[in-house]
Amino acid sequence: MKSNTLSSLALATLAAFTGGCKLTSPPSEPPRHDEVLTRKNIDALTDNELKAYEHAIARMKQKSRDNIYDPQGFLWQAWVHNCPTVWQPKNQGVVPLAALSTQQDWIGNSNEFLQYCDFRPLLKSKLGLGDDDFVKVHPGQCEHAKDTFLHWHRAEFYFFEKALQNADPEGKFGPSTKNVTVPFWNFTKAPTGQRYPKAFENTHSPLYSIHRNMKPALSPSNNRRSSTVSDPNFCGFNRSGSTTDKPLSCGYTSPYLLAYQIHFNNWREFGGSPYNRAGNFGAFEAQIHNPMHAIYAGCEGQSNRPVCFMEDNSQAGFDPVFYSFHAFIDFAYDQWLQTNAAKCVNNNEYCVTGGRMFMRGTQSDSLPVPQGFSEGKTKPVEGRFANMGRAELYFDSEKVGYNYADPSKEFIDGEVIAQLIKKHRDAGFDFYLQDGTTRQSIDTTASLFSELLSYGAHAPASRVTESQIKTSKLILPEANLTTINTAQLKIVRKPMDIEDYSFQADIYLVPASVKVTPEVIKNDDFRASHLAVSTAYWALGDHSAHDGHGGHSEHMSKASSVSLDQELVHLIGAILRGKNKAKPWQLVLVVSGHEAATADHFEPLTIEFK
Structure with a gap:
């Protein structure tokens, strides 16, 4: 009870x-x-x-x-x-x-x-x-x-x-x-x-x-992967003809x-x-x-x-x-x-x-x-x-x-998610071929996070330019380590002398040989295969002050440091179990959602392992 x-x-x-x-x-x-x-x-x-x-x-x-x-x-x-x-x-x-x-x-x-x-x-x-x-x-x-x-x-x-x-x-x-x-x-x-x-x-x-x-x-009809299957509760399904079709979210959840x-x-x-x-x-x-x-x-x-x-x-x-x-x-x-x-x-x-x-x-x-x-x-x-x-x-x-x-x-039952995690753990994150343009026949066609999103919310919140992309080298644990307890991704926006703003941060896990450009980001298959996590910051204004907070831009605080740590243990664990664990990888930040958002505002991405 x-x-x-x-x-x-x-x-x-x-x-x-x-x-x-x-x-x-x-x-x-x-x-x-x-x-x-x-x-x-x-x-x-x-x-x-x-x-x-x-x-x-x-x-x-x-x-x-x-x-x-x-x-x-x-x-x-x-x-x-x-x-x-x-x-x-x-x-x-x-x-x-x-x-x-x-x-x-x-x-x-x-x-x-x-x-x-x-x-x-x-x-x-x-x-x-x-x-x-x-x-x-x-x-x-x-x-x-x-x-x-x-x-x-x-x-x-x-x-x-x-x-x-x-x-x-x-x-x-x-x-x-x-x-x-x-x-x-x-x-x-x-x-x-x-x-x-x-x-x-x-x-x-x-x-x-x-x-x-x-x-x-x-x-x-206007989601990226539609189906003729009708579901009264959700907006569609991920892949036509698939035996593992599941509902597609209509919005950002x-x-x-x-x-x-x-x-x-x-x-x-x-x-x-x-x-x-x-x-x-x-x-x-x-x-x-x-x-x-x-x-x-x-x-x-x-x-x-x-x-x-x-x-x-x-x-x-x-x-x-x-x-x-x-x-x-x-x-x-x-x-x-x-x-x-x-x-x-x-x-x-x-x-x-x-x-x-x-x-x-x-x-x-x-x-x-x-x-x-x-x-x-x-x-x-x-x-x-x-x-x-x-x-x-x-x-x-x-x-x-x-x-x-x-x-x-x-709510979806937890056993459904457990099976999804198992599929990705067994696949070892072998999801995309190296040139970043065409797809090989591989174990699965999407990252764990893309599947959790049901493909419904992984597009950037606004059109992406070069200034919104930051690439960081991913340092994985030792090659013989296959079990980790935590993999904390550190997403940090630096303090700045500008007005605070809301933003969406999409993080892609990509082989180091792939150059990520705005054109690549537009590719639905690239996003589905490589999205590690999508997270967002909601600008709270002068949130710590006990006076003011009038709700207008002239009262908003300057942009202080923002930390959006995210846990990626299942994704990194899949890499360590897969055949690509020895390959060089990179983390790619794509920030969007506000005209002021630029990757220069962010520290290089890092992951802390335990």
């Missing part, structure tokens, strides 16, 4: 470092809620369930219209995601939207009210206030590039869901919201709308936003890549580096979360592009699709916990770290909290909790009141 598995996690972490602190007592065990509500796929909601969710969102927007500083309003909850500082008039705890704007549907569907975190200019002009008439309040600051990324968003969504349920629990203005949960969007499946679930593309719904990338998603991470990544690989150590994105954040935000839902590279909320973390919460997007991320996190929590007893690499950290976010103190909740030593603000409590309170979702529907319908 789930609770037993996660209880073993709590016990095992007694011997693990969590957030830099060794636990001296077990975390509190809040009793199970009398009623556990189920989060469903948004495409599986009944008409009444969808109407209740839409009504809850609409009522939260209305609360923000009544008072932009209402912590149960939609605006405040958007601020919680990443507005560390918001300025509030000292003597006005209530500021109705009507005092500032005549656009009653500005949240998500107006271009007028795009100050995001810093409303002072509007408040000054509309209310006649001066610089000394404001006080700072701190809605929240999301966690990224560390092991608290998944924890923080789980705590945020606990309170967001409670605010939804409290939006109109008695049904005075529409359907009762007391049993509403956040429906998830499984973005590894073909969208039921053009690019998103159809509920988000209804222009009359409170779930709609004009600030979105609305280009139609890929379909079987594959169900096979996700299943690989859930079943074959330990906690640090999956969740990220511990908070108090050198920060690094976990594979889930870098390979799945970041491309979806920055590439799929973002608008970079589009001419005459709109303001896309999802591409900027200080704006993402303004788009209702953000909440269903992250609900599926939480679902995947839940699956990792259920699959791996018990392994912590015998292997501390599976012990979840960061559990003792307090999650930054200021929430209404009239909302229910998990038993054992404490704000620590921070000073509460009148009417609001100063933070969302320790991460460990939320490890078992059922103990705080929710679970997920039908996991077997949403």
Whole structure:
């Protein structure tokens, strides 16, 4: 049972470092809620369930219209995601939207009210206030590039869901919201709308936003490998006529890549580096979360592009699709916990770290909290909790009141991935002939990562030029070594005196005799055969600052160092077992996704073996 598995996690972490602190007592065990509500796929909601969710969102927007500083309003909850500082008039705890704007549907569907975190200019002009008439309040600051990324968003969504349920629990203005949960969007499946679930593309719904990338998603007819086979859940198949055909992802996420991470990544690989150590994105954040935000839902590279909320973390919460997007991320996190929590007893690499950290976010103190909740030593603000409590309170979702529907319908089984890994291990990465132009008859036709991507997401995010390519020599372990425990690829963008930017980094493993050019990168077969990993960075702006973060480019930080370490143990292990292990190899970085991205910004690629 789930609770037993996660209880073993709590016990095992007694011997693990969590957030830099060794636990001296077990975390509190809040009793199970009398009623556990189920989060469903948004495409599986009944008409009444969808109407209740839409009504809850609409009522939260209305609360923000009544008072932009209402912590149960939609605006405040958007601020919680990443507005560390918001300025509030000292003597006005209530500021109705009507005092500032005549656009009653500005949240998500107006271009007028795009100050995001810093409303002072509007408040000054509309209310006649001066610089000394404001006080700072701190809605929240999301966690990224560390092991608290998944924890923080789980705590945020606990309170967001409670605010939804409290939006109109008695049904005075529409359907009762007391049993509403956040429906998830499984973005590894073909969208039921053009690019998103159809509920988000209804222009009359409170779930709609004009600030979105609305280009139609890929379909079987325009993916690089199509098939006449029809599948109701995915976008196509990899090779016509193959006996091993499998579904093809429609966007930047594959169900096979996700299943690989859930079943074959330990906690640090999956969740990220511990908070108090050198920060690094976990594979889930870098390979799945970041491309979806920055590439799929973002608008970079589009001419005459709109303001896309999802591409900027200080704006993402303004788009209702953000909440269903992250609900599926939480679902995947839940699956990792259920699959791996018990392994912590015998292997501390599976012990979840960061559990003792307090999650930054200021929430209404009239909302229910998990038993054992404490704000620590921070000073509460009148009417609001100063933070969302320790991460460990939320490890078992059922103990705080929710679970997920039908996991077997949403995720690929781990045994499928095990067989895929075995195929590549046995093939030994003998996938491509030496001149890089024509294909020989070989054991398999794709790299492991390309197959995990289902061929659906391995193209560069924008057109590649010579300046976006960097080649580094690969130094393999000794020729007689066939077993390695880790192969950490180091992808490092150097600190620079320019504005931060999002980027996609594709890494190819190529024989040293092959010269990689933009023309070679365009070749679908080359990419399918040689792609070692595709990862992404989502520009977070001045993420460490507790002031500012206004969401505009003039407030963005200069580009600091970025580390996107990636584990390549299965790929390198295949080379060491294969007939080409003595051949010289090279690592090729192709960076794309932003006009400023250039390979000169990056250190030479290296792999650390253990």
